Amino acid sequence: MSPAFSIPRHAAALALLLASFTVPASAQTQADLFDDTALHTVEIVMHSRDWSDLHANFRSNDHYPCDVIWNGLRMRNVAVRSRGNGSRYEAKPGLELSFDYYASQQRFLGLRGLVLDNLVTDPSMIRESTAMALMRRVGVPATREAPARVFVNGAYAGLYMMVEPVDTVFAQKAFEQPGLLFEYRWTYPFFATFPGESLDPYAVLFESRNLGVHSTAELYTPMRELFRMINEAPEGAFGQVDRYLDLTGLVRTLGASTFMAEWDGVFGYDGMNNFYLYRTGEQAHLIPWDRDQAFHAVDYPLLAGVDQNVLGRRLLEDAALRAAFVQAVTEVMAAAQSDTWLEREFTRQYTLIRDAALADTFKLSTNDQFEQAFTELIAFARQRPSFVLGELAPLR
């Protein structure tokens, strides 16, 4: 057996962590990485065959080893894979960088991973980053994002958005306590009906994103009780659901999502989609994800999809929760309108990425579509508030 087997585990792990950087990391922080006032550059070094295989097998989640260079920091021993659902695209694959895939304790600036969003489903390329910025502005725990030109083995691979991943690091920081994280996986149009007594359907819908070993019962028994309560809470007592789902946080998130005309979220047009649940104790907290369909249309109904969804319908039937929802929408609208924040944010981000976007020959949309999409976002920022005010009137 190797003599290295006698190295104390913690000292060795620390040495490995420190040795992973060619430049001391202390000068850089997560705030620097997600500084969205700058256009970043990310370089990936990987075996040329792996890059070819990743393209060829872009629908697979196979991991490939690579080095990642950002702002003078070289992170070794990183895993990269193709990612996304509807955004999987061979010419410009979405990428997920995992810093802990090959070494469970390895972190980069405290992060376990980093998403490189390929932006192919949004011609403007700034919908999601703006949506997340607005949600953070109103106190919703949303991921940080910053644009980056990505180079692979020295060749420009396109304009990507660096996205802070929703993982246990993010969730624990957002909710300040340890818990269990689940990613909702769209598998069929699901409208928050009760999936049944078996735990299997819950494991299909909610993928465990936790470290360590957990039994199915530990993971999904509270999930079953959540959906039982959503469906079976007595009339006039829907607030009981709060035991299993943080309704205050949910209403705040829904307020932001509905104002932004998000049509592929919790009350999505084809069932629930694009969110995580983070459970601390019995109570789960909703974390929004993937807002590249935000700002869909100025006149997109505020309550689109709510009636179809058991959670949405019963939530708005409760007078107190309906009032809270109206308040949440009003606050988001105010935040967007304050000093024309939303319009200025669209313009700032557009200006920042424009040259890199136009040079990105791998993007799905044309340069004309990119310019047109920006024009539509400006129109949204100017006209959406008055439309939403009209939608809110009958709810008050």
Next chain:
Amino acid sequence: MQRRAVPRTTRAGFGPITTFVKKGTQILLALLALGASPALAQETGATWDNRPTFLLGDGSRIEIHARLQSDYLVRNEADPDAASLSFDDRLSLPRKRVGVEGMLFDRVAFQVEGEVGDTQPWRDVFADVKINRALHVRAGRFKVPFSLEQLTSGTDLDFIARASAVSDLSPSRDIGVMAHGRLADRALKYEAGVFEVDASSRLWKSDAVRTLAGRVTIAPLADGKSRGSDALEISAALLRTDVPEGRGGPSGHLVMGDTFFRSMFVSGTRTRVGASVAWNAARASLRAEVIRSMDTRLGQGIDGSDLSNLVSTGGYVAGLWHLAAHDGHRYGHAPLRALDLTARFDRLSFGSAGGGEAFLNPRADHVAPIGKDAWTLGVNWHPNRWVKVQANTVREQIVDPLALLPIGTTPFWSTVLRFQVAM
């Protein structure tokens, strides 16, 4: 040498069920014999020699084999859901095999065996021509001569699962041609051949991957008039295999199948060396084996550079004590018949000689040391010559000094019961 846990020849029957099976088989074979041609009738016949056997004349016979193994998972701490598994989910049938073997004209031995219900049904399919005692030539699909435990039939293993070093580092069956025989008054046994890896998909094609194999066994103790007793056998083996570019390096598994070390990218050649010793006495036996595998990784760095060799090492020491022994052809007293206690320690580890930081990514130059130690304790009970009941409990512990794996190094236990019927 493949040691049989159950002697082949028989004495008195083992009760009414056995008698019924024997009689029934004899009647069946007699009916079949009646249908044979008159010319063969005088030299042919059917008998029961632990299994249905057709006698086809001097030096020719065909035996029918069948074996069934059923496992019941009692405990698996590596699976957090194991405790809630249903009875059906705990049961499995790892082997459901039928086959024939025999001898033609006292010159050509053959075997055909398949797994029932498997998409790749064929196991051993070969013919073995005896030129003389010193030279036999075998061709077909059969086990590559390398590991003592791998060469031991799954029916005859002293443990339910092979040691990790064997199952993860030793080849099993491939298509090939092999010369083998015994020399020096049977004291020296040799096997040498060439095999085609994954031949079912690449046989005779230009990208065929071949293994050169050689194994030598010395049996220095006397057995009656000649040497070559199986009381002590010492073996050494060498394999050299082409390794095409790809993620085809060895991987490491827990006894229940979970992977703790994933394959690395390799390219070039794989060289495996092994050595074993087997000591068999009337009341006990000991076996030990070491295996070392070295894979070249030409051009497999993330920048296309050559990487240091991937080195995989493992081995085991196993002992068996016949608590209630069968002495030669005689079994012990009822109700135990034959009862063995077994114990084994095995180790499997991976690493490389590369310098710099040690990583676990599949293109790491310096592969971080990762390994697994396992203790297995077991009981084997032979109520009769066809049935074996085994119980094994295994304590496994990951060796991960750099704390790279998420599963940690806390030992965990698994227990499996096996019921086997073989004839």
